[in-house]
Amino acid sequence: MMEDITVDMVSKRPLPLFNPRDPDFIRNPYPTYHWLRQQSPLLWDPAGNYWLATSYDVCSEILRDRRFGRRYGALLENIYRRSMMDQTAFRLMAMTMLMQEPPDHTRLRGLVTKAFSARRVESMRQRIRTLVGELLDQLVPRGTMDVIRDFAHVLPVTVICDLLGIPAEDRRLFHETAISTRMLDPVPMNESELREANAMFEEQGAYFTDLFERRRRDPGDDLVTALVQVGDEGGLTNDELLANVWLLFAAGHETTRNLIGNGLLALHRNPGQLARLHLNPRLFPSAVTELLRYDSPVQFVGRTAFEDTEIAGTTIAEGQVVLCLVGAANRDPAKFDEPDSLDLGRSNNRPLSFGGGIHFCLGAQLTQIEGQEAFIGILGRLPGMRLQDIEEPSWQPNFAIHGLKALMASWDPP
Template identity: 45%
Template sequence: MSAATSADALLLEILLRDHGAAGPYQAYRRLRDEQPVLMTDSGVLVLSRYADCDAALRNRCLGKADESLGFRLSQVPEELQRRAMHRFRRTMLFQNPPDHTRLRRLVTDAFNTQHVAEMRSSVITWIDRLLDDMAAADDVDIITALALPLPVNVIGDLLGLPAGDRAAAAPLIRDLVAPLEPSADAAAISRAAEAEDLLANHFGQLLDEKRRHPKDDLLSRLASARGQDILEEDECIGTAILLFAAGFETTTNLIGNGLAALLRHPQQLETLRDHPGLAANAVEELLRYDAPVQTNGRTVLQPTVIAGVSLEPGQVVLTLLGSANRDPDRYIEPEALDLKRHKPAPMSFGSGIHFCLGAQLARMEGQELFPRLVSRFQNLSPAGDPTWRSGLSFRGLQSLPVRVR
């Protein structure tokens, strides 16, 4: 078997395998060693080193489209492709300038440093409330008790999403984003189409209500935009759904993956317990060590050269963020979890103009949560085997049983 064929087979294993607690990191290491710049048989360029991933995500000759379809790993009817996520594709996540600039400008100040700082007290209130609920039990599932409800309610407050709507909307988001996995099949894309229709109906009614009775929340801002900021209906609904999804999906995985890593490394957990001032650095290291988002795709818009490879418009570039975060050319002992690591600076939120809008909010939630969690519960320990979600792009847990008493 040639080196190229072997690397292609390894990539398919990375994309299609359920990696569980160990994650895809051993396979990433093999890919970096054998073929860190891999051109697949279908013309997809796969990058696994930090510098190459960063350069690609910053390259303005690359942009957004539906990169997951470029892998052609499963047969999906064209009509179903068009139906699924058709509103979601009108959002900034899939747009390039000038539309990306217009859509992002409307909401960006809600996620800037000053506004995130103003949200800190309400985030702490939610954390304390959820930790109080946990204290009444012996064992809890951290995902359902903490990792999901905390960011769902924080972003729900910011958006002005009624409290009673949040829990029901969250699982629909999981179905909606499934096609972002390169391995998504027709069944997953069909579920995504159904989920988007349900979410669009609900958010559309809510936005109509916000237009009639605007309040001081982000949905009211979207619904009431005027002039150059006014949104078409699909853009407005899609952006509302995107903000809700982005507000909890990454943070839920950060909390779950982060605590799972700390439980596997009790000395690091004790380090955080003894030195709560390490919280900001600890969150960066947890994001690096087991990234909530493992991949980020781009489509070539103009002829360019990436990592020495000449590319033409329409080709797909896949950056393996989780691999970049373990690149030995970037980090000393990258496979080790070290909350005192100097400037972890992970690639977990992407790079370039599509850098995650909610990164500061996610970081702040983690910085406030982790020290409180390990301080409040002195005997945190596993209470059973964790269950990991399938897929690679979004790496997270379905359940994380933990003993708190």
């Protein structure tokens, strides 16, 4: 799989430790992760000009260490070797709380934290359960569906539209529009991908700008109204408002969609565990945690060293980038017994799929509840569901976000 060669003999350029665009890697990154971890828990990749954190303990330490954080401009220059902030997609991404550090991160995150309080999110469970039932009412008589397009995408988009206050008549735009996540990868986008990312931001930005004006005229009991009011009081610039509403929409459905798709595939590839879940519904909460560990929708998160820092006996210099490979950390045998086995009853299971530290995913609880209700609904209503292309499904050609393009399923309709 790997060759002990570090320099291209023709160009004399360093070779990457692995190719995150390789279709074989995208289909199954875990053998590569194991190989990397066996070399060291912290590896320098000269081709990418970044460190790779491969073990659970090192990833966890870096994610929680305040000597590391987000410097988005530096990260972009590391990838593209030139400024990209004049591009719409990158300019707005830089203004999201995801790419900010205190005090701006504290200010931005504080504005939306109440909407994701444990009590409020748990109160949404019944609405999510109802949405799952309504979706399945439409799908069950058909006898077939693309799990990703028809269910895994629609459910979390509807939930986040509810939370933001996007009117029902406008939601088709989001049900039919895919989010470009290639801009999160450490491999540069080509010109076509960059145009697609810019167009996505511009189209959705135009919609949200119009929605902000409507909410100023006609306020609602929703998160967009609350953020517009904060912005009008001087707490947010217009670009910050736009960027962070877009982030909430994108992050609010991307992880859940891939949890459902990756999880259903994993369950059908492990029929013994699928049968176990059918027999013991009390396993659904721990099953979702294990599915997040086993094939995480998020495969890495990036951090930049704010100062020279020693980790695992290695000094990471100020300004250097570290890719914390949470997909590798979640399969670390030093942390998880038989890490390549799916065990829905796994105890003391603490995957790093939602990151850590001050950037821990704001919507982690919501994603888990959506996943639980989705699997309860699908397995309860479609116990005989069959997946097509189970061995060679179609994956999105991304590294940071790991998920399926499509997952065709069929069953005997009633």
